[in-house]
Amino acid sequence: MSVALQVSGVRARYGDLEILKGVDIEVPFGEVHVLMGPNGSGKSTLCHVLMGKDEYESSGSALVDGTEVMGLAVDERARAGLFEAFQYPVEVAGVSLNDLLREMGEVRQDPAYAERVEAAADTLDMHRFRERSVNGGLSGGEKKRSEMFQMAVASPKVAILDEIDSGLDIDAVREVAHLVEELRSDDLGVLIITHYSRILRYMNPDKIHVMVNGEVVRTGGPEIAAELEASGYVDLVGNEASIPKPEITPFDV
Amino acid sequence: MKTLDVQASAAAGAVDPDWLAARRKVALDYYDKLDMPSDREEVWRYVDFDFVLGDFGLVDEPGEAHEIDNGIAAALPDIAGSMLLVDGHAVSVNTGDTDAVFGSLRTLLADNPAILEPHVAKGTPADMNKFAAAHTAFGSDGAVLVVPPGTAIERPFFVDIQAATDGAVSFPLITLATGESSQASVVIRYRSDDELNALVVPNLELAVGDNSQLKVTVVQHWGVGTTSVSHLRAVVGRDGSVHIGEAGLGGALSRLQLQIDLEGNGSNANVVGAYFGDESQTLDYRYTMHHQGLNTDSDMFLKGAVQGESLSIFTGMIRIDEEAQKTNAYQTNRNLILSDGAAAQSVPNLEILANDVRCGHGSTMGPLDEEQRYYLMSRGLDGPRSDRLLVHGFFNEALAKFPEPAIADVVTSWIDAKYRAAQEAGTV
Numbered sequence: 058m059s060v061a062l063q064v065s066g067v068r069a070r071y072g073d074l075e076i077l078k079g080v081d082i083e084v085p086f087g088e089v090h091v092l093m094g095p096n097g098s099g100k101s102t103l104c105h106v107l108m109g110k111d112e113y114e115s116s117g118s119a120l121v122d123g124t125e126v127m128g129l130a131v132d133e134r135a136r137a138g139l140f141e142a143f144q145y146p147v148e149v150a151g152v153s154l155n156d157l158l159r160e161m162g163e164v165r166q167d168p169a170y171a172e173r174v175e176a177a178a179d180t181l182d183m184h185r186f187r188e189r190s191v192n193g194g195l196s197g198g199e200k201k202r203s204e205m206f207q208m209a210v211a212s213p214k215v216a217i218l219d220e221i222d223s224g225l226d227i228d229a230v231r232e233v234a235h236l237v238e239e240l241r242s243d244d245l246g247v248l249i250i251t252h253y254s255r256i257l258r259y260m261n262p263d264k265i266h267v268m269v270n271g272e273v274v275r276t277g278g279p280e281i282a283a284e285l286e287a288s289g290y291v292d293l294v295g296n297e298a299s300i301p302k303p304e305i306t307p308f309d310v
Numbered sequence: 311m312k313t314l315d316v317q318a319s320a321a322a323g324a325v326d327p328d329w330l331a332a333r334r335k336v337a338l339d340y341y342d343k344l345d346m347p348s349d350r351e352e353v354w355r356y357v358d359f360d361f362v363l364g365d366f367g368l369v370d371e372p373g374e375a376h377e378i379d380n381g382i383a384a385a386l387p388d389i390a391g392s393m394l395l396v397d398g399h400a401v402s403v404n405t406g407d408t409d410a411v412f413g414s415l416r417t418l419l420a421d422n423p424a425i426l427e428p429h430v431a432k433g434t435p436a437d438m439n440k441f442a443a444a445h446t447a448f449g450s451d452g453a454v455l456v457v458p459p460g461t462a463i464e465r466p467f468f469v470d471i472q473a474a475t476d477g478a479v480s481f482p483l484i485t486l487a488t489g490e491s492s493q494a495s496v497v498i499r500y501r502s503d504d505e506l507n508a509l510v511v512p513n514l515e516l517a518v519g520d521n522s523q524l525k526v527t528v529v530q531h532w533g534v535g536t537t538s539v540s541h542l543r544a545v546v547g548r549d550g551s552v553h554i555g556e557a558g559l560g561g562a563l564s565r566l567q568l569q570i571d572l573e574g575n576g577s578n579a580n581v582v583g584a585y586f587g588d589e590s591q592t593l594d595y596r597y598t599m600h601h602q603g604l605n606t607d608s609d610m611f612l613k614g615a616v617q618g619e620s621l622s623i624f625t626g627m628i629r630i631d632e633e634a635q636k637t638n639a640y641q642t643n644r645n646l647i648l649s650d651g652a653a654a655q656s657v658p659n660l661e662i663l664a665n666d667v668r669c670g671h672g673s674t675m676g677p678l679d680e681e682q683r684y685y686l687m688s689r690g691l692d693g694p695r696s697d698r699l700l701v702h703g704f705f706n707e708a709l710a711k712f713p714e715p716a717i718a719d720v721v722t723s724w725i726d727a728k729y730r731a732a733q734e735a736g737t738v
């Protein structure tokens with residue numbers, strides 16, 4: 058199967074702070090991968106750098122279905138097929154979700170778009186939020202659902218879901234996990250970012266990547282999740298000398 | 311054209327009953343005594359006049375009315391009555407078929423002066439400033455609505471106020487009075503050609519009766535050469551409610567000095583504004599909310615944007631008297647600065663003498679929010695498209711609170727178009 062997302066040697070800094078120190082991740086079409094790591098390890102920064110947020114100084118390569126997106130504007134990356142579900146989606150007061158959906162449709166010119174909006178709104182029970190302002194007054198779980206909804210209508214080739222499970226109760230985590238499994242398709246590669254392993258109980262990721270201090274220190278199969286559940290994060294990578302102990306935050310499992 | 315002098319005042323008052331003649335005489339004295347306002351006075355700060363009132367003259371015959379409708383009349387397919395005032399003279403009146411008295415000031419002074427006496431020329435004190443004095447001294451016509459007690463009129467009245475003669479000054483008076491437990495809505499539109507150099511001094515006086523509801527929507531769409539210095543005074547009776555929306559789009563200098571007196575217990579006021587300055591415009595808002603009765607509520611909510619070299623000013627005062635316990639009062643003023651050369655002033659003030667009140671204010675200014683822009687762009691919207699949506703959303707928060715939604719929709723589309731044109735011209 059061809060590769061949905063190919064990240065090679067991505068580095069990023071914010072001012073003097075070096076955050077990403079050369080990240081390599083490959084997500085083939087049809088697969089669901091998980092990127093794990095403690096708070097502050099650089100997971101959200103990776104999302105933003107891939108999406109093109111201009112506050113980071115970055116280098117390296119990111120191919121979305123073979124197209125280099127590093128250097129493109131944010132919206133061009135989106136239209137190249139990259140979607141980021143934000144860890145902290147910002148409220149856009151005065152702009153309704155419907156306003157945003159209309160604009161998303163206009164820039165896509167996809168005849169199937171309108172139908173996809175209705176279908177996803179049905180599945181995700183989003184109709185009642187459509188006239189409300191984007192993320193305005195939504196609970197944590199509702200914001201995540203709204204992000205999933207926008208992802209479904211955007212129909213990306215690569216979806217990066219940043220902490221899609223955080224702040225949710227266990228039922229909601231299960232629901233999100235099932236939605237991701239439902240979205241799994243041969244036209245999509247998914248990268249789920251989390252610092253909890255609990256979402257992994259409800260889904261079958263193809264691969265797990267562990268990020269510490271701006272580097273992917275381990276990549277493996279679902280068995281990594283089991284190791285994490287059993288012994289926590291420190292034991293898993295404790296033998297890596299390069300990791301300064303004080304910055305390690307154990308997973309909350 | 312007539313100069314602003316004692317003969318002009320006498321001519322303007324040709325049909326005055328005694329009570330109005332007396333008010334006019336006092337005003338003329340003030341007009342003679344008062345100087346042009348100076349930006350050294352706090353209430354005129356940031357405003358610099360490059361003319362004196364006497365540079366403009368009064369017309370005997372109104373100029374040609376504007377033919378082009380800017381969408382406002384079309385947005386009001388079903389109205390209770392309408393009037394067109396050009397250069398301060400009523401040129402056409404449709405009194406409608408409601409139980410209310412609606413007509414031109416001049417006609418009603420002849421036909422029904424008794425109904426006018428309690429209200430007309432009472433709102434804005436003539437000694438407030440030279441413009442206010444001139445208004446009462448030289449004004450001769452306007453629109454009057456008096457709604458009898460217990461009468462609810464759902465359809466809005468429409469008052470179209472135009473300036474059409476170069477070098478002319480006009481003083482339209484809009485007097486609106488709602489009787490006990492009545493209800494009415496009035497839409498006022500200001501309009502002139504961009505090429506016109508004119509001065510307009512409109513005064514709005516609102517007497518909101520006990521337990522009545524009055525909605526007033528003002529669409530200020532003066533041409534870029536027109537200067538407007540207007541006053542609005544509302545007095546609200548027990549359990550009365552006034553809802554005012556003002557859209558400020560045009561004018562070289564457009565000023566609105568507004569004061570609402572929440573006199574009656576349980577009265578409330580909701581004042582919304584949306585303004586968008588461009589080129590070298592000055593948009594100047596001086597608002598006072600005066601809580602006098604017990605248990606009164608007020609909300610002032612204004613959102614403005616400036617681009618080009620324009621300047622906007624908002625000073626808001628919430629004054630809560632010692633007797634006005636259980637007041638809820640809020641004022642919010644948010645400003646978008648869209649070009650480097652543009653500026654906004656925002657000064658919220660509170661003067662609270664009662665102790666059992668809830669009161670708050672917020673004031674912000676700055677460019678479009680980068681996080682919001684990034685979020686929208688991450689959904690595939692290009693930068694200019696994202697910015698347009700953000701500007702739209704910014705104003706939508708205010709326009710959604712306007713009294714007449716159909717008017718708010720028209721204003722929204724003007725604002726969207728104005729911002730888009732600025733994007734295309736590369737000025738934002």
Ligand SMILES: Nc1ncnc2c1ncn2[C@@H]1O[C@H](COP(=O)(O)OP(=O)(O)O)[C@@H](O)[C@H]1O
Pocket residue numbers: 071074076094095096097098099100101102103112
């Ligand atoms: N915009 C920023 N400003 C300052 N520091 C930042 C910024 N973005 C990320 N960082 C820093 O980079 C590190 C990684 O942050 P982040 O990518 O949010 O981690 P994670 O998502 O793994 O919790 C942290 O030390 C964080 O404080």
Ligand SMILES: [Mg+2]
Pocket residue numbers: 100101102144219220
């Ligand atoms: Mg994060």
